[in-house]
Amino acid sequence: MNSGSFPSRHSLLIACGLLAWGSLAQADDRSDWPAEVLLGTASLGGTYQVYGDGLVTRISEELGITALSQATGGPYHNMTLVHTGEAELGLVTLGPARDLWEGEAEFARGEAMRNVRALFPMYQTPFHVVTLANSGIESLEDLSGKRVGVGPMGGTCASYWPRFLETLGVEDVQLQYADANHLADYLTSRLSDAFAFCAGLPISAFERLELNRSVHMFGMTEEQQLALLEAFPVEPFEIPADTYASMEAPHASVALWNFAIGHKDLPESFVYELMSLVLDAPEAMETIHPAALETRAEHLDKNTVMWFHPGAVRYYQEHGLEVPSAMLPPEMRTDEDAEAPEATDVDDTPD
Missing domain, CATH: 3.40.190.10 (Periplasmic binding protein-like II)
Structure with missing residues (x-):
């Protein structure tokens, strides 16, 4: 048998020692984890x-x-x-x-x-709005005087949506604060008129609404988008048309x-x-x-x-x-x- 085909006992001992040292070194590296x-x-x-x-x-x-x-x-x-x-x-x-x-x-x-x-x-995180299809609400302007869910108190959406609406001249909005799942339920139970949220796409609560109800989703006009870009530290964003089945065209938005x-x-x-x-x-x-x-x-x-x-x-x-x-x-x-x-x-x- 050709001894060159196998490592020597000495080589094996060295290899094992190196492996053991490596494991100890790794343990030392993680000692303060x-x-x-x-x-x-x-x-x-x-x-x-x-x-x-x-x-x-x-x-x-x-x-x-x-x-x-x-x-x-x-x-x-x-x-x-x-x-x-x-x-x-x-x-x-x-x-x-x-x-x-x-x-x-x-x-x-x-x-x-x-x-x-x-x-x-x-x-x-882009900003987006969903309503029931038969609500008669088609745009941000239509939210005046309506009950609008904007996420939990202290969250990004609840902090920015009220400021966005004020900047855009949308008045007398009755803001509702709760988590995304609850606000989706408010909409289907007609305790809310619209759900304005912000999250990475697709928003799971929006997807759940879409599966159970006929919904309408909308974003911003180009003029509204420009106004928000001038007033807030946000970037322009386009929500792709294929994000949700209910969308027929891309929606202009802003994002953080x-x-x-x-x-x-x-x-x-x-x-x-x-x-x-x-x-x-x-x-x-x-x-x-x-x-x-x-x-x-x-x-x-x-x-x-x-x-x-x-x-x-x-x-x-x-x-x-x-x-x-x-x-x-x-x-x-x-x-x-x-x-x-x-x-x-x-x-x-x-x-």
Whole structure:
């Protein structure tokens, strides 16, 4: 028998030693990892809930730690939970995140929530409206004097829809606050006249309505879209005609970008592995929700609000992507970056 066909005993011992050393090194790298992480999502029936539930399943199965999701009031709530350390991870839209980062939120005026770090881009959240087909409501102007569900109190939709309607001159709207599933039920029970929401497409509560009722969906006119682009840190968005069976043509809208966030004290190695889990296998995220088609590393530039976590910075840099100096956390600033301006606003330049 040719001994050259098999490794020597000495070689096997060396190989086994290297494997054991590698396993110990990996264990050391994870020695400061949390045993459990909590992810703040949003209301039941919204895209955050679906995306977040799928994400924590992947974290638990592939990173080997317990990950749980919690239904919350949405981005404002999630930003607060992560800032205070009550949750390790959260999902936010950049508009609410900016309000809290700068201490400009009405409910927490003057409290800048800077214990939060940006992780990875998720997708855009467009604003959309659904009514029953026989409601007689055909456009935003028709919402005057009507009962309109706008999502849970403190969520992105509930914060922005009232301001949008006021800017567009839609008056005397009776706003209703509840989670997406409840507002869909209000509509079918005729306790609401319209359901104005915002979430990654398709919105599961809208899909459920469409399966059970004849509905009408609409967006904005070009003039309304332009007015909102001038007044708010949003981007133009077109809802594709094939998003729902009830749509016959694309709808003009505006949108905010969503990002995952984490507490600043999360271990760098954990955040790096989380970034790899999400961004190295985008097709796995797309099976969780179609909106994850936009969960791509190159969209990191959409965040001009919060500093990135060092683990996220390392991931982007290793993949050839530049993180602007203003988005580096203080602990990663060089002398040259010392005078770099802090994040102060959402980039409202249309793509």
